[in-house]
Amino acid sequence: MDKKEFRQQQIKILGEYADSEQKINEDQALLDSLINTELLKNSRSIGVTSSLSYEVDTAKLIAYLWDLGKEVYLARANNDKEHTQDFVLYNYMTRVSRSKFGVEEVSDPHAKINNELDLLIVPGLAFAEDSHQRLGFGGGYYDRFLAKHTATKTVALANTKMIFSSAQWEIEATDIPIEMIITPTSILQN
Structure with a gap:
C-alpha cells in the first residue's frame, strides 16, 4: 500500500474511533x-495544533498549559508554495478562524510569531515505535519546519490506533523522526 492509500486508511480508522469512550x-x-x-x-x-475530531484532543492540553503560565503558540499554515508554517501566540482572548484544512488558526495577521519554540507537540496519523517516524497529513509542513528549527524538542501523542511497531508507510529522506512518542501505556524516547 502506498503512502497516500495508507494515509486515507488511517483517516478512516481514526474517524471511526473518534467518538469512542x-x-x-x-x-x-x-x-x-x-x-x-x-x-x-x-x-x-x-x-x-488545534486538533481535528479524529486526532488526539489538544483542547484540554492548551487550557492546562495556560493554567501553568506557559506561552502557547498555535500552528498557522502560510499561504505559500513552499508549504511553510509559523507558530502564533495563542491565549484565551485570541480570535481564531478555520483554515482550509479545517483546523483553528489565529486569525490576526499581526499576532506575535515564535518559531524558536522550546517544545513542539507534533500531530500525525501514525507513528512507528522503532524509528519514531510519523505519517503526517501529506503537506510536509511539520517536516519543513523541523528541518529549519533543529533546537526545538518534539513530542507526539499517539493513541492505540496511531501506533505501529514499525512504519507501514514509505519513509522519505525529508521525513523527520519525533524525539518522544507518548502512548497510552509508555513513553518512547529516541
Whole structure:
C-alpha cells in the first residue's frame, strides 16, 4: 500500500474511533503522561495544533498549559508554495478562524510569531515505535519546519490506533523522526 492509500486508511480508522469512550480515555491518559514529563515542565514556549475530531484532543492540553503560565503558540499554515508554517501566540482572548484544512488558526495577521519554540507537540496519523517516524497529513509542513528549527524538542501523542511497531508507510529522506512518542501505556524516547 502506498503512502497516500495508507494515509486515507488511517483517516478512516481514526474517524471511526473518534467518538469512542476508549479514545476519550486514551486522550486523557496521554495528557496525564505528558503533564508529568520533565520535557514539558522545562519548556516555556510550546507549539501545538488545534486538533481535528479524529486526532488526539489538544483542547484540554492548551487550557492546562495556560493554567501553568506557559506561552502557547498555535500552528498557522502560510499561504505559500513552499508549504511553510509559523507558530502564533495563542491565549484565551485570541480570535481564531478555520483554515482550509479545517483546523483553528489565529486569525490576526499581526499576532506575535515564535518559531524558536522550546517544545513542539507534533500531530500525525501514525507513528512507528522503532524509528519514531510519523505519517503526517501529506503537506510536509511539520517536516519543513523541523528541518529549519533543529533546537526545538518534539513530542507526539499517539493513541492505540496511531501506533505501529514499525512504519507501514514509505519513509522519505525529508521525513523527520519525533524525539518522544507518548502512548497510552509508555513513553518512547529516541
